[in-house]
Amino acid sequence: xxxxxxxxxxxxxxxxxxxxxxxxxxxxxxxxxxxxxxxxxxxxxxxxxxxxxxxxxxxxxxxxxxxxxxxxxxxxxxxxxxxxxxxxxxxxxxxxxxxxxxxxxxxxxxxxxxxxxxxxxxxxxxxxxxxxxxxxxxxxxxxxxxxxxxxxxxxxxxxxxxxxxxxxxxxxxxxxxxxxxxxxxxxxxxxxxxxxxxxxxxxxxxxxxxxxxxxxxxxxxxxxxxxxxxxxxxxxxxxxxxxxxxxxxxxxxxxxxxxxxxxxxxxxxxxxxxxxxxxxxxx
Numbered sequence: 001x002x003x004x005x006x007x008x009x010x011x012x013x014x015x016x017x018x019x020x021x022x023x024x025x026x027x028x029x030x031x032x033x034x035x036x037x038x039x040x041x042x043x044x045x046x047x048x049x050x051x052x053x054x055x056x057x058x059x060x061x062x063x064x065x066x067x068x069x070x071x072x073x074x075x076x077x078x079x080x081x082x083x084x085x086x087x088x089x090x091x092x093x094x095x096x097x098x099x100x101x102x103x104x105x106x107x108x109x110x111x112x113x114x115x116x117x118x119x120x121x122x123x124x125x126x127x128x129x130x131x132x133x134x135x136x137x138x139x140x141x142x143x144x145x146x147x148x149x150x151x152x153x154x155x156x157x158x159x160x161x162x163x164x165x166x167x168x169x170x171x172x173x174x175x176x177x178x179x180x181x182x183x184x185x186x187x188x189x190x191x192x193x194x195x196x197x198x199x200x201x202x203x204x205x206x207x208x209x210x211x212x213x214x215x216x217x218x219x220x221x222x223x224x225x226x227x228x229x230x231x232x233x234x235x236x237x238x239x240x241x242x243x244x245x246x247x248x249x250x251x252x253x254x255x256x257x258x259x260x261x262x263x264x265x266x267x268x269x270x271x272x273x274x275x276x277x278x279x280x281x282x283x
Contacts, residue, residue, distance in 0.1 A: 004234060005030030008084050010077065010122070012062060012115065013091025015042040018137070018196055021226035022088065022233070027055025029234070032082075036062035036073055036091075036118075064091055064114030065100040067275055074121035084125040086233050088135045089115040089173070094166040098156050104274065107162070108153040111169035116176060117275045127187050131239060134180055135232045136193040138173035140247065143255045145171040147263065150270055172267055174245055174258040179268045181243030182261070190239070192232035193254075194246040196225040 004026060014023040014035040027033045027050045035057055037043040043059050050057040060076055063069035077084065092111045100109035119134055126132040145167040157165045173193050180191035231249040232238060238246075245254040257263060 003030060007031045007086065008034065008082055009086040009088065009233065010034040010036055010060070010084060011088040011090050012036045012064065012118070015039055015046055018222045018225040018229060019088075019090045020046050021222045022090065022229050023057065024050055024053070024055070025226065025230055026086075026233070027057055028053060030055075031086075032056040032058075034058055034060050034077065036060045038063045062091075062118075064110045064118075065106065067100075067102050067114065067117055070114050070117045071121065074118055077122060078125060083129050084122060084132070085129050086133045086135070087119060087122055087126060088137070088229060088233055089119065090135075090137045090229065091115075092137065092169075095162045097158065097162055102274075102277075103154060105153045105155060105157060105165050107165040107169040108172065111166070112172035112176065113271060113274055115173075116271045119176075119180070120272075120275070123184070123189075126189060127184065130188050132189055133233055134177065134189065134191045135229060136173040136177045136191070137196055137229055138177075138193045138245070139166075139170040140195040140198075141167040142170040142174050142258055143167075145255075145257060147257055148172065148267060150266075171255070171258055174254050175260075175264040175267050176271075177245075178243040178258070178261075179264040182264070183268075185242045190242050192238065192241065192244060192246060194228045194232055195252075196228050197248070 009026050009031045011019055011023050011033065013019040015037045023033050023035055023046060035043055035046060037059060040059060047057050047059060060073050062073040093107060096106045098106050100106060104113055148168055148171065177191040177193035180189065228246050228249045232246055244251050246252060
């Protein structure tokens with residue numbers, strides 16, 4: 001990893017799992033880390049651990065299931081007189097039924113749409129820095145989604161539909177990174193998406209027992225799972241890459257749907273309308 005002293009990194013979902021490991025390593029390397037998290041109580045031990053190791057970190061409240069909270073988080077970041085070099089869209093959930101505050105299917109709303117809006121709002125600060133990076137933590141589950149039903153993402157799912165919804169949200173993460181690279185690559189922004197490995201983390205907290213226990217028996221550790229995220233966020237080896245997908249810190253070909261430029265553009269345009277409609281609905 002490259003030296004990060006003087007860099008500012010924001011990571012979502014850093015109170016546990018690979019997000020916590022990623023935040024701690026970034027701080028150890030000298031970065032100032034903003035932890036965008038929903039639960040202040042769960043985040044406090046991470047802040048203490050980073051401070052005890054001589055690092056710098058601060059909580060920025062964020063609930064990705066509420067677009068109003070996303071806007072408040074971005075406003076708090078933009079109000080600071082400091083740059084932003086790296087945005088890591090790490091937070092995620094799987095298996096949770098229901099809809100977000102603005103009425104989107106939970107996985108799509110949290111894993112993609114909340115991160116889409118956060119990225120959009122922070123783009124001015126990212127574009128102000130040469131070679132800034134946006135890292136989307138996706139999943140190999142995206143191979144199971146052959147497209148996006150834009151009517152389906154506006155309603156709750158039932159049964160095994162929750163796993164399909166998760167795959168769709170992870171496909172959206174890959175498409176988002178590709179479209180970011182296409183739209184802003186010439187302005188110095190570098191975007192990456194990745195599969196961190198199948199990790200025994202809180203992302204599976206909504207899967208009922210005993211299925212969750214059986215699933216997690218063969219999963220890798222959070223420390224192992226954070227490596228590809230750190231590679232994309234900090235390595236000089238990928239500094240000139242843009243819009244690519246990574247697995248085990250190596251470039252890997254994503255699914256055919258993830259390479260569809262028309263779908264990437266449609267997702268972007270619909271996401272813009274979705275967040276705009278959410279803003280109107282909150283007034």
